[in-house]
Amino acid sequence: MLDLGLGVARDYGLTFRLPDDLRQLYLRALDIDLLRFNGDESWELPISATYVIDSNREVVFASADTDYTVRAEPSEILAAIPGEKI
Numbered sequence: 001m002l003d004l005g006l007g008v009a010r011d012y013g014l015t016f017r018l019p020d021d022l023r024q025l026y027l028r029a030l031d032i033d034l035l036r037f038n039g040d041e042s043w044e045l046p047i048s049a050t051y052v053i054d055s056n057r058e059v060v061f062a063s064a065d066t067d068y069t070v071r072a073e074p075s076e077i078l079a080a081i082p083g084e085k086i
Contacts, residue, residue, distance in 0.1 A: 005039050009046040014064060018043045052080040 009015045018026065018034070023043055026032040035041055050072040052061035061080030063072035 006044055006046055014047040014049050015044040050077060054082050
């Protein structure tokens with residue numbers, strides 16, 4: 001899912017604001033222009049998150065971590081899907 005402007009991520013509290021020192025690193029050393037990419041001056045990045053919601057609209061699995069290298073294991077996600085066999 002593409003979330004330009006981080007609207008959905010913000011709605012679910014899944015963003016964080018880069019501190020000033022990292023802003024300069026992103027701009028000067030890494031050449032990453034979040035202002036242009038996000039389309040605003042928030043200096044926010046999304047937090048990686050995965051949810052499985054059942055047919056009753058209940059969250060049956062949730063995973064979110066501020067460390068972008070930590071992701072939900074595919075086997076955990078599949079196991080949470082109702083009726084899914086692993």
